[in-house]
Amino acid sequence: MTSHRPSNADVLVIGAGNAGFCAALSAAERGKRVVMLERGTEETAGGNSYYTAGATRVAHDGLDDLRDVVEDDPRHAVTTVPAYSAAEYVADLAKVTGGRSDPAMSEVVASEALDGVRWLRRHGLRYRLMYERQAYARPDGSYLFWGGLHIGNVGGGRGLIEDHTAAAARVGVSIRYGMRATELLLESGRVVGVRAIDATGERVEVGAQSVILAAGGFEANADLRERHLGPGWRNARVRGTPHNTGEMIEAALAIGARRGGDWSTCHSVAWDAFAVGNESNRMLTNQLTRGGYPLGIVVNALGNRFVDEGADFRNYTYARYGRDILAQPGSLAFQIFDATQRPLLREEEYDMPGVSLFAADTIAELAGLIGAPPRQLMDTVDRYNASIDRSKPFDPNTKDGRAAFTTPPKSNWAAAIETGPFYAFPVTCGITFTFGGLAADLDGRVLNAEGHPIPGLLVAGEMLGGLFSGNYPGGSGLAAGIVFGRRAGAAA
Numbered sequence: 001m002t003s004h005r006p007s008n009a010d011v012l013v014i015g016a017g018n019a020g021f022c023a024a025l026s027a028a029e030r031g032k033r034v035v036m037l038e039r040g041t042e043e044t045a046g047g048n049s050y051y052t053a054g055a056t057r058v059a060h061d062g063l064d065d066l067r068d069v070v071e072d073d074p075r076h077a078v079t080t081v082p083a084y085s086a087a088e089y090v091a092d093l094a095k096v097t098g099g100r101s102d103p104a105m106s107e108v109v110a111s112e113a114l115d116g117v118r119w120l121r122r123h124g125l126r127y128r129l130m131y132e133r134q135a136y137a138r139p140d141g142s143y144l145f146w147g148g149l150h151i152g153n154v155g156g157g158r159g160l161i162e163d164h165t166a167a168a169a170r171v172g173v174s175i176r177y178g179m180r181a182t183e184l185l186l187e188s189g190r191v192v193g194v195r196a197i198d199a200t201g202e203r204v205e206v207g208a209q210s211v212i213l214a215a216g217g218f219e220a221n222a223d224l225r226e227r228h229l230g231p232g233w234r235n236a237r238v239r240g241t242p243h244n245t246g247e248m249i250e251a252a253l254a255i256g257a258r259r260g261g262d263w264s265t266c267h268s269v270a271w272d273a274f275a276v277g278n279e280s281n282r283m284l285t286n287q288l289t290r291g292g293y294p295l296g297i298v299v300n301a302l303g304n305r306f307v308d309e310g311a312d313f314r315n316y317t318y319a320r321y322g323r324d325i326l327a328q329p330g331s332l333a334f335q336i337f338d339a340t341q342r343p344l345l346r347e348e349e350y351d352m353p354g355v356s357l358f359a360a361d362t363i364a365e366l367a368g369l370i371g372a373p374p375r376q377l378m379d380t381v382d383r384y385n386a387s388i389d390r391s392k393p394f395d396p397n398t399k400d401g402r403a404a405f406t407t408p409p410k411s412n413w414a415a416a417i418e419t420g421p422f423y424a425f426p427v428t429c430g431i432t433f434t435f436g437g438l439a440a441d442l443d444g445r446v447l448n449a450e451g452h453p454i455p456g457l458l459v460a461g462e463m464l465g466g467l468f469s470g471n472y473p474g475g476s477g478l479a480a481g482i483v484f485g486r487r488a489g490a491a492a
Helices: 018-030 047-051 074-078 086-096 105-121 156-170 222-228 246-256 320-324 363-372 374-386 476-491
Strands: 002-004 012-013 033-039 127-130 136-137 143-145 151-153 176-177 181-187 188-197 204-206 210-213 266-272 295-300 333-337 359-360 422-436 443-449 455-461
Touching: 012 018, 012 188, 018 033, 018 047, 018 105, 018 156, 018 210, 018 476, 047 156, 074 176, 086 105, 105 476, 143 374, 188 210, 210 246, 222 422, 266 320, 295 374, 320 422, 359 363, 363 374, 363 422, 455 476
Parallel strands: 002 204, 012 033, 012 210, 033 176, 188 455, 210 455
Antiparallel strands: 127 151, 136 143, 181 188, 188 204, 266 422, 295 333, 333 422, 359 422, 443 455
């Protein structure tokens, strides 16, 4: 073994995703020597952050409050961005998690996310209003943003990681790629570094005064998914990095860290079922998501609906519907739209290269293409169409209350599936990240079984348990990575 001890860093950050970079920037600002160990190569680095759309949920007072954050766009003159308060943020976290989100963590994220984005903006990260994801053009050419999620990184996840990498270089952070951390080093009860395997396969030790774990969850480990999430989760498709195998979570548990958060649930979405290369695809990244389901209906392979597609804005339902799809026969479902809804679907997702798609002039013909019983699918569509409250206008920018009173009901955006051609997009469960991780205080200090901090060990990002359970408001993951990464870096 080649040893790099004694310490060659004040702060060692494990994982070069959004949370890790925020921790590194925060520590470096305080004059610390920071080294990051990234399991990926330079070409495969960035963790799950690289695969995101870059959406970041922040509390704010409207567009004027965001002008110093987002890049100029001529559409701003005809755009309404409703204020989104910290109280609404906390309420949304409580709502989607069924009250299981840690209240103190929720308050911290809601109150500090915008300041965290402004801090990153000063470090050179770029943000914009996400027109293509969070607003539909209205008949008069104006835009109304919805769902409490309004800003995102220029260039999406790729842009986020490029900007982070450049910012880290400017403050003197050293990144060592191809370094797979495997164990934590202890001396007299304090974490003083890690054991790792470098890009050549050599086992090394890297020392530091403090170690910040930001290496993601265990979603890319099929055995751990099956053990903690339950039967069938081996069938889920990994949306993001293949490197999040839970190794450093287990390393922390091995030295006495306490589990935190909900280990039985995860973030999972509707994901292209048949596209070639539909796992860890660095070219298409988030384009394999299928988020247009509120505009149509979703059926399983038997031709039956099984979710309320319009229960809420997509931001509040998409991260749980992957689980529902996984439970269907063959872990398969189909999003169905007619010719009037098809133009509203997001082009980057529904017109991507290699998209899985079936199209037909009739519902019966469509059923034959997707392998569903024609009579059953026709009956499902007929019952849905007949139950729509057509007295209310269809408006995708608001929760319009245009419901379909069928089983299950559709609470909003019920538009009839009646004008051919008809389209079916096959989807399966795409797993994003697991909600269970390590317990820590609000500054990221990892706690032991007695609730005391383990000296020298901190955590941020998807490894930090407690904020999410069962579901997740869109954009709150990157926000939490910013807030708790920044705090961990300061505490280190």
